[in-house]
Amino acid sequence: MLRLAVLLLVAFMTLPTVVVIAVSFNPTAILSFPPSGFSWRWYVNVLTYPQFQRAMWNSLVVTLGAVAVAMPVGTAAALALARGRRGTSLWSTVLLSPLVVPGVAAGLGFLILGAALGLLRSRVVLIAAHVALVLPFVVRSVWVSARNLDPTLERAAASLGATPWRAFRRVTLPLLRPGLVAALLFAVIVSLNEFVVSLFISTRLTEILPVAMFTYVVNYTDPTIAALSTLFIVVTFVVVWLADRFLDLGGVFLHHRG
Amino acid sequence: MARAVVELVGCTRDYAGVRAVADLDLTVHEGELLSLLGPSGCGKTTTLNLIAGFVPPTAGRVRIDGQDVTERPAHQRGLGMVFQSYALFPHLSVFENVAFGLRERRVPRADIERRVRAALALVRLDARAEHRPSQLSGGMQQRVALARALVYEPRVLLLDEPLAALDKKLREEMRSELREIQRSVGITTVFVTHDQAEALGLSDRIAVMRGGRIEQLGTPREIYERPATRFVAEFIGASSVLRGQATAVDRVRLPGGETVRVVGIDGLREGEAVELAIRPERVRVTGEAADNVVDARVVGVVYQGVQTEVTVEIGGGQRLLVFVPEPVPAALAAGQALRLHLPPTAFMRLNPAPGEAGR
Amino acid sequence: MRLLLTPAVLVVAVFAAALGALLRYSVLEFVPGSLQTGGLTLANFTGIMSRQYLGAVWDTVVLSLATTALTLVASYPVAYLLARTRSARARSILLVLTLAPFFTGAIVRTYAWVLVLGNTVVTWPIPMLFTARGVLVGLVHFSMPTMILLLAAAISHIDPVYERAAASLGASPARVFWRVTLPLSMPGVVSGSVIVFAWTLSAFATPELLGGGRVKMIANVVRDLALDSFNWPGGAAFAVFALAVTLLLLAAVGRLTAGPARSA
Numbered sequence: 001m002l003r004l005a006v007l008l009l010v011a012f013m014t015l016p017t018v019v020v021i022a023v024s025f026n027p028t029a030i031l032s033f034p035p036s037g038f039s040w041r042w043y044v045n046v047l048t049y050p051q052f053q054r055a056m057w058n059s060l061v062v063t064l065g066a067v068a069v070a071m072p073v074g075t076a077a078a079l080a081l082a083r084g085r086r087g088t089s090l091w092s093t094v095l096l097s098p099l100v101v102p103g104v105a106a107g108l109g110f111l112i113l114g115a116a117l118g119l120l121r122s123r124v125v126l127i128a129a130h131v132a133l134v135l136p137f138v139v140r141s142v143w144v145s146a147r148n149l150d151p152t153l154e155r156a157a158a159s160l161g162a163t164p165w166r167a168f169r170r171v172t173l174p175l176l177r178p179g180l181v182a183a184l185l186f187a188v189i190v191s192l193n194e195f196v197v198s199l200f201i202s203t204r205l206t207e208i209l210p211v212a213m214f215t216y217v218v219n220y221t222d223p224t225i226a227a228l229s230t231l232f233i234v235v236t237f238v239v240v241w242l243a244d245r246f247l248d249l250g251g252v253f254l255h256h257r258g
Numbered sequence: 259m260a261r262a263v264v265e266l267v268g269c270t271r272d273y274a275g276v277r278a279v280a281d282l283d284l285t286v287h288e289g290e291l292l293s294l295l296g297p298s299g300c301g302k303t304t305t306l307n308l309i310a311g312f313v314p315p316t317a318g319r320v321r322i323d324g325q326d327v328t329e330r331p332a333h334q335r336g337l338g339m340v341f342q343s344y345a346l347f348p349h350l351s352v353f354e355n356v357a358f359g360l361r362e363r364r365v366p367r368a369d370i371e372r373r374v375r376a377a378l379a380l381v382r383l384d385a386r387a388e389h390r391p392s393q394l395s396g397g398m399q400q401r402v403a404l405a406r407a408l409v410y411e412p413r414v415l416l417l418d419e420p421l422a423a424l425d426k427k428l429r430e431e432m433r434s435e436l437r438e439i440q441r442s443v444g445i446t447t448v449f450v451t452h453d454q455a456e457a458l459g460l461s462d463r464i465a466v467m468r469g470g471r472i473e474q475l476g477t478p479r480e481i482y483e484r485p486a487t488r489f490v491a492e493f494i495g496a497s498s499v500l501r502g503q504a505t506a507v508d509r510v511r512l513p514g515g516e517t518v519r520v521v522g523i524d525g526l527r528e529g530e531a532v533e534l535a536i537r538p539e540r541v542r543v544t545g546e547a548a549d550n551v552v553d554a555r556v557v558g559v560v561y562q563g564v565q566t567e568v569t570v571e572i573g574g575g576q577r578l579l580v581f582v583p584e585p586v587p588a589a590l591a592a593g594q595a596l597r598l599h600l601p602p603t604a605f606m607r608l609n610p611a612p613g614e615a616g617r
Numbered sequence: 618m619r620l621l622l623t624p625a626v627l628v629v630a631v632f633a634a635a636l637g638a639l640l641r642y643s644v645l646e647f648v649p650g651s652l653q654t655g656g657l658t659l660a661n662f663t664g665i666m667s668r669q670y671l672g673a674v675w676d677t678v679v680l681s682l683a684t685t686a687l688t689l690v691a692s693y694p695v696a697y698l699l700a701r702t703r704s705a706r707a708r709s710i711l712l713v714l715t716l717a718p719f720f721t722g723a724i725v726r727t728y729a730w731v732l733v734l735g736n737t738v739v740t741w742p743i744p745m746l747f748t749a750r751g752v753l754v755g756l757v758h759f760s761m762p763t764m765i766l767l768l769a770a771a772i773s774h775i776d777p778v779y780e781r782a783a784a785s786l787g788a789s790p791a792r793v794f795w796r797v798t799l800p801l802s803m804p805g806v807v808s809g810s811v812i813v814f815a816w817t818l819s820a821f822a823t824p825e826l827l828g829g830g831r832v833k834m835i836a837n838v839v840r841d842l843a844l845d846s847f848n849w850p851g852g853a854a855f856a857v858f859a860l861a862v863t864l865l866l867l868a869a870v871g872r873l874t875a876g877p878a879r880s881a
């Protein structure tokens with residue numbers, strides 16, 4: 001009974017993905033399922049459509065920019081939280097707060113702010129917004145690793161003659177690696193997929209891929225977006241699978257019993 | 259003989275290729291308290307779960323009151339169980355915990371009230387009915403768990419190490435209370451424990467388990483005084499094992515050359531090798547010559563208050579443990595020579611354990 | 618500690634500045650046809666209560682309630698199996714299938730439903746795409762991963778010995794669920810429901826694409842006002858309204874279940 005129900009529910013959850021992937025190989029512009037044949041033409045369309053090329057470039061720049069800022073900033077903050085005694089819960093609430101703000105509120109806020117500063121033509125506002133949205137994920141992931149770190153290890157390294165920087169490089173950083181890898185994965189995935197906030201602060205020239213996709217969906221009905229979505233799904237699926245393989249996602253989310 | 263209430267017939271249980279219980283036969287009689295005793299991993303908890311219906315046997319049958327219940331799920335077996343962690347429902351009051359089984363049996367409301375009160379009175383917790391389990395001490399929680407398992411008058415009571423979570427003093431108190439309640443209710447009980455003192459003090463019969471099999475089944479006195487195997491002799495109480503060779507139906511020559519007389523061991527055949535066990539409290543340090551005296555040299559001395567535990571070496575390099583009651587007649591020190599009297603009735607003959615035969 | 622925190626606090630300060638700008642605009646007078654604003658006013662907030670927008674607020678609340686209820690019912694079995702299965706492989710497969718949509722962006726997920734609801738797979742006996750029904754399906758699908766994770770976390774904290782104890786007392790599997798498992802998982806049920814409700818209140822992509830302009834939720838009104846009518850003050854007031862409701866709900870759930878609202 002339970003297994004049957006779960007099977008149906010998981011089918012419900014996966015159905016759209018299956019449909020998207022199938023439709024992306026449809027040879028005609030009319031959406032049909034199952035596809036009436038097999039064709040790569042929509043993938044070719046994705047890669048040759050100028051607005052998508054531009055959006056991919058924008059996505060790359062914005063995500064790399066946001067991650068490059070958020071990773072060191074978030075790691076430093078996570079270390080501070082893991083070591084601090086007083087005020088930890090206040091600071092963690094402050095740092096994680098962008099998570100709970102509705103996308104439209106943040107988006108319109110950045111739009112007004114960007115307009116006031118005259119920055120809407122560049123990607124600066126986009127990157128700043130992405131840094132803020134990605135930061136909570138980085139802080140949380142690194143924090144989990146840092147919290148389990150034994151502070152006497154750095155002292156042990158110091159007693160063996162390591163400078164604080166060397167102790168950090170040779171002891172702390174390697175031990176933080178699982179947290180850092182998880183943080184990087186989350187940051188990249190969240191930034192690449194960010195849509196609502198970006199919609200408010202993008203122009204035709206700066207818009208990132210999800211915004212370009214949205215515009216395309218509103219205006220056209222051919223399977224191009226299915227092809228692009230498939231690419232997104234494949235990348236995400238591989239990343240999540242690898243993460244589960246190497247990071248024990250179950251351990252992050254569920255309570256394990258011995 | 260009392261009638262059989264629980265019967266396991268040829269029960270085997272495998273977990274992912276590991277045999278937890280191997281071809282086990284066991285009968286629990288009306289009104290008795292039977293302990294399953296053994297070290298962790300011996301299969302005692304799996305045996306209990308087979309009776310409770312939490313795990314199905316890989317092979318074999320389970321019968322309750324002569325009825326085959328092998329295919330019957332746990333909730334239809336009508337048993338009462340006390341869990342090691344008590345498993346009191348944290349979201350329900352003490353009253354509701356005890357009433358749980360009655361509600362499942364659709365007992366009328368008024369009867370529930372009366373029977374829960376009576377059960378709580380039996381365990382002296384009538385005043386705590388409205389408390390949450392988390393507000394009670396470990397001993398009280400244990401008693402609630404017992405009341406919860408008894409209130410609907412189950413056919414059999416299953417106890418899974420119910421005293422293990424209590425500290426030593428409380429454990430001893432609860433042990434006698436548990437025994438008293440079990441006697442007064444007269445319920446057939448299966449008790450799982452790894453604590454030999456608990457098993458000896460509580461049980462009508464003990465099944466000593468090892469490697470998924472019953473090593474020996476008998477009354478506490480039989481188990482202690484006539485252990486069938488070396489494992490039982492060493493797991494229950496302390497004992498020393500001596501190897502020797504029978505020279506007559508009542509004589510055994512020890513490797514050091516001394517011959518001792520043994521009484522109460524049947525079937526000794528001249529010339530055969532035998533393993534004898536002897537309890538350290540039966541060995542006497544003696545000055546005067548009598549029969550069954552061996553020479554020994556002290557190897558180690560551990561002072562224990564009521565007694566001193568002396569490890570000695572006798573001829574042939576065999577070691578022997580001796581409990582010398584305090585105050586000891588003279589100071590004992592390593593290297594000292596002693597003469598020990600081994601009473602003829604103190605010897606127990608060990609059968610080679612099935613697991614050891616092939617080693 | 619201070620030094621390490623400073624850059625992160627600066628980032629949050631930028632974010633706060635954006636919200637500050639939003640807050641300020643929400644009390645400024647809208648000058649039609651211009652991005653200039655007039656003096657201080659509360660007209661933007663009273664505008665929310667006008668007939669035209671009250672419908673969107675009402676639809677949002679109804680859709681959010683329905684989404685929460687359906688998501689709860691649909692997620693519980695999956696979460697239960699995820700938390701209770703002994704097979705590591707089954708858990709892994711369930712987890713990946715559950716998390717993958719969690720990580721797939723809003724647009725990809727919603728577009729997939731455009732295809733399914735838009736008579737691509739089957740021809741629906743009643744219209745689905747561009748209806749509240751269709752939006753509801755999309756919202757439930759969108760909310761399930763979050764709900765499943767929160768419920769599974771709560772269920773996995775319940776010691777299975779309680780379920781065994783209930784069975785030993787004579788409770789059938791269904792009764793064990795009603796009397797033991799479900800009550801003990803209430804913290805997860807409550808926090809999951811409030812979080813899903815709060816998120817759905819400010820859902821944007823799903824109603825935008827699956828509603829096709831015919832189903833408007835609060836976030837869609839914000840977009841229309843801000844990006845189509847260039848009425849930033851009006852949009853800001855609506856956004857502040859959504860923000861306030863969300864924060865209130867999350868504060869409530871934070872009080873009910875001490876712990877982070879979202880597992881990263």
